[in-house]
Amino acid sequence: MRRKLMGGLIAATLTFALAACGSPPANSGAPAPTPTSDAATPAGSTEDGRIKPANVRIPKISAESTLVEAxxxxxxxxxxxxxxxxxxxxWYKYSQVPGDAGPxxxxxxxxxxxxxxxxxKLHELKVGDEIFVKRKDGKELRFVTTRTEQVPKEQLPEQAIYGETPESELRLITCGGVFDKAAHSYKDNVIVYAKLAA
Known part of the structure; x- marks a missing residue:
């Protein structure tokens, strides 16, 4: 039941989130998304005891960031x-936590x-590139990229992104393609798929 609920929440909201990723130029006048109290919490685990992710690191593209809860x-x-x-x-808090089965x-x-x-530089990741996620308990998990794709936002592969998987996987998502000035958003999404390394 919990997995079905998660999938439903992701399905209902993911398209909007990805439409909002990226940003217009600073002088465009478009408002930035406003965080709410639901966006980030300091606790190290979820209500059901799952250990939250704390940090993501991608050596190939020199990217590293803490992870706030979306x-x-x-x-x-x-x-x-x-x-x-x-x-x-x-980290989208209604998806799985890294290390548990599912995306x-x-x-x-x-x-x-x-x-x-x-x-x-997310679009530069290739098959075999490493992605590291550190959890709140200090454990670092190593994921390996399995594929990267760029798709128009109206053709977002929702089942591939949020569908259940038997293994622990990641979906790293950002915007890409041409910037639509009228919509204040990019036309495409870049999606990186990765699996937990053995």
Whole structure:
């Protein structure tokens, strides 16, 4: 029941979250997403005792960030990190925790305020590249990239992103492609898939 609930929450909200990733130029006048009390909590484990992720590190693209929790706002949309903090990555708290069976979803901006974001070079990851996630208990997990894809936002492969998997996996997601000035958003999403290394 819990896994079905998680999948439903992700399905209902993920498209909006990915549409909001990336950012318009600093002088565009578009408002940054506003975090809520659901966006980050200091506790080291979830209500059911799962150990939360604390940090993500991707050596190939020299990316490293703490992980804040991305929760839901009053409209049931994912609260992404504000665009004036483009180097901040987030873990979607209704996905799995890294290390447990199923996909754990990490979100990050491609840019913000005319500066590169934490996932600016995410599209460069290839099969076999390493991604490290450190948990609140201090344990670091090593994941290996299995594929990278760029897709139009209206063709987001939701089942591939949030569908159940027998192994612990990651989905790292940011924006990509052409920037749509009218919509204040990029037209595509870049998605990296990775599996926990043995």
């Amino acid at each position: 929760g839901l706002d009053n409209n049931k949309s994912i609260v992404v990190p504000p665009v004036d903090q483009p180097m901040q990555a987030a 754990s979803i990490l979100l990050g901006h491609v840019d913000g305020n005319k500066k590169p974001g934490i996932f600016y």
